[in-house]
Amino acid sequence: MDEAEDPPDPQQEPGENDDADDDWADICDHCGAEIGDNPNALLMLVRDSSAIHIGHSERDGKRVVQACCPDHAAALRAEYAARPWRRRELWAGKVYWAIDQRGGTAKLPQICADTGLSPWQVHLGVLYHDWRLVCARHRIRVARLRAGIDRAG
Known part of the structure; x- marks a missing residue:
């Protein structure tokens, strides 16, 4: 080499x-x-x-x-x-990176130490991430309904 x-x-x-x-x-x-x-x-x-x-x-x-x-x-x-x-978007990215680095499971103090975020910022980051998932699922469902695709399709 x-x-x-x-x-x-x-x-x-x-x-x-x-x-x-x-x-x-x-x-x-x-x-x-x-x-x-x-x-x-x-x-x-x-x-x-x-x-x-x-x-x-x-x-x-x-x-x-x-x-x-x-x-x-x-x-x-x-x-x-x-x-x-969106600060919460930034916090969500940091939180999910920290969890991923610990193998998919982490305690709040570990996440705070890894990210430099406060417990409140971690909580808001998780809520933001979950809200984005709900919005994405809703958009997919609406698109499927508009296209006439049922759940089995």
Whole structure:
């Protein structure tokens, strides 16, 4: 193995393309166009309450996006600026990350220690997550009813 190469990932399935993530790194977040060596490409940091950065809590709530041109950068900036900032969404992401890191089960003091959140913030994060699930299930049910699909379908 060349010294510059990363060691193989023991979790990776045989035959998986370990460069697959790199394919996504070179596209415009607005239009999906390949960026490649485009000299007009721009990287921007935007506020996004759904962005969680494991091990770097100071970056939580911030997302790096890229655009193929200044017009698409402006469109992305406007899109993220119009998206509501929800503290509870950020807290929900942190809570569920902490639970996942502990194998799917964690006690409140552990979650607070892992996330830096107060017990009240943990509670509100869980409520926000559950509310989002209820809303998603409702949207699916309404769509199925509108399409004439019954439960058996």
